[in-house]
Amino acid sequence: xxxxxxxxxxxxxxxxxxxxxxxxxxxxxxxxxxxxxxxxxxxxxxxxxxxxxxxxxxxxxxxxxxxxxxxxxxxxxxxxxxxxxxxxxxxxxxxxxxxxxxxxxxxxxxxxxxxxxxxxxxxxxxxxxxxxxxxxxxxxxxxxxxxxxxxxxxxxxxxxxxxxxxxxxxxxxxxxxxxxxxxxxxxxxxxxxxxxxxxxxxxxxxxxxxxxxxxxxxxxxxxxxxxxxxxxxxxxxxxxxxxxxxxxxxxxxxxxxxxxxxxxxxxxxxxxxxxxxxxxxxxxxxxxxxxxxxxxxxxxxxxxxxxxxxxxxxxxxxxxxxxxxxxxxxxxxxxxxxxxxxxxxxxxxxxxxx
Ligand code: PEP
Ligand code: MN
Numbered sequence: 001x002x003x004x005x006x007x008x009x010x011x012x013x014x015x016x017x018x019x020x021x022x023x024x025x026x027x028x029x030x031x032x033x034x035x036x037x038x039x040x041x042x043x044x045x046x047x048x049x050x051x052x053x054x055x056x057x058x059x060x061x062x063x064x065x066x067x068x069x070x071x072x073x074x075x076x077x078x079x080x081x082x083x084x085x086x087x088x089x090x091x092x093x094x095x096x097x098x099x100x101x102x103x104x105x106x107x108x109x110x111x112x113x114x115x116x117x118x119x120x121x122x123x124x125x126x127x128x129x130x131x132x133x134x135x136x137x138x139x140x141x142x143x144x145x146x147x148x149x150x151x152x153x154x155x156x157x158x159x160x161x162x163x164x165x166x167x168x169x170x171x172x173x174x175x176x177x178x179x180x181x182x183x184x185x186x187x188x189x190x191x192x193x194x195x196x197x198x199x200x201x202x203x204x205x206x207x208x209x210x211x212x213x214x215x216x217x218x219x220x221x222x223x224x225x226x227x228x229x230x231x232x233x234x235x236x237x238x239x240x241x242x243x244x245x246x247x248x249x250x251x252x253x254x255x256x257x258x259x260x261x262x263x264x265x266x267x268x269x270x271x272x273x274x275x276x277x278x279x280x281x282x283x284x285x286x287x288x289x290x291x292x293x294x295x296x297x298x299x300x301x302x303x304x305x306x307x308x309x310x311x312x313x314x315x316x317x318x319x320x321x322x323x324x325x326x327x328x329x330x331x332x333x334x335x336x337x338x339x340x341x342x343x344x345x346x347x348x349x350x351x352x353x354x
Contacts, residue, residue: 001041002063002076003053009037013058020053031077036060040076042235067270068224069231072241077272083212083240085133085169085188096350097132097169099212099242100274103347104339105303107171107189107214107276108328109135110310111318112148113155120158121310122325123166129329130336132347133189134159134168135305139175140317141195148316156186167350171214171305177205184209194218194246194281197229207236214305216244216278219257223266230273243267243275244305245296247282256284256321259292264299276303280321286312289323290331297335298342304335 003017014030017039021028026048029040041048050062067073082101099105108131113119123134138155140148151158159170169188174180175196183190189212196202197218206213213233217226230241245264247257259282267275277296279289293304309315309322323331336346 001044001048002065003039003041004060004063005037005058006060007036009058014039017053017056017059020056033079040071069227071234072227072230072271072273074270074272079272081239081272081274083242083274085212097347100302102344104297104344105133105347106131106332107133107135107303107305108308110315111307111322112137112140112150112316113158114316116158116161118310119162120165122308123162123168125310125325126308126328127166127168127349130332130346130348132169132349133171134162134166135171137173139173139179141175141193153182156182160186177202180205180209184211187211189214192216197221200232203229203232204236207233207238212240212242213238214242214244216246220249223263227271241273243273244278245275246278255288257282259283261295261299264296264301268300274302276305277301278305280307284321286321286323289321293331294334294338297338
């Protein structure tokens with residue numbers, strides 16, 4: 001439920017609404033907006049007596065959010081959420097990157113962190129091409145237990161090293177609550193993978209970790225389920241959630257997944273949260289990644305996540321969908337033009353030494 005205050009409502013009137021919500025046993029989230037302040041009532045169990053709030057001074061209207069997800073919905077918050085990435089130390093570059101505003105961000109790097117040489121080289125290559133965030137998994141959720149599982153904590157150290165060398169921000173996956181604690185120490189964005197989209201204890205831990213979260217759509221998840229999973233994170237107090245379309249299971253083995261481009265405008269309509277696209281996992285095939293990345297930016301994606309490996313043929317995971325560095329550089333040249341056509345611009349890495 002959303003209590004919308006009149007334009008010009010006083011701070012005392014807002015605080016009174018907050019106090020009454022708390023007295024009723026719920027949480028209050030004041031949200032100052034460009035035009036007016038709204039106060040969100042969190043934890044509505046269907047027994048809220050709206051008339052008590054409607055009658056308070058300064059209240060314009062009480063809106064019942066009709067969607068099953070509440071804080072994530074456009075009904076709750078009309079303006080798009082802009083996630084500001086802090087740039088947690090390291091090279092200092094990359095601070096000031098935003099996701100969900102006019103900028104389109106590129107997150108790029110290998111599927112897995114494999115060695116210092118591999119990740120540092122990849123970081124330099126993707127930065128050179130124009131990525132502002134380095135990706136690379138230290139923990140890998142693999143379909144087979146016999147596939148490479150990631151380097152674990154030593155992999156995180158290598159990501160920190162790559163940040164020192166390149167100044168890029170870091171996005172890496174946490175697979176469980178313990179992993180969230182480790183990843184939070186190094187990452188600027190904590191990734192929750194497709195297979196864990198409905199791991200609710202992990203979502204709650206992500207909601208409390210204090211870092212922006214990249215939440216990937218589950219392999220067979222509907223958009224509503226994706227938004228409900230994001231709601232778990234916001235419900236814990238973390239508003240900095242970036243959604244990610246990464247393809248869903250289809251019946252046709254021609255591609256690894258069905259890359260659901262439509263999800264981008266659908267999510268933008270239903271939610272204020274930014275959504276990026278991962279055409280690498282979305283298609284599973286190197287030569288399909290490029291056209292789908294272009295299409296995603298044209299469709300309004302707030303960013304792209306692309307797997308790029310210094311030597312894809314030797315990659316320990318997802319080599320077939322990893323771009324060669326020069327292919328990624330060409331893709332970035334193309335998406336700069338596409339972004340401009342729709343009134344956006346691709347975020348550029350800070351100059352070296354900045
Ligand atoms: C990944 O990005 O490394 C990954 C495993 O992707 P997904 O969770 O989308 O399969
Ligand atoms: Mn991968």
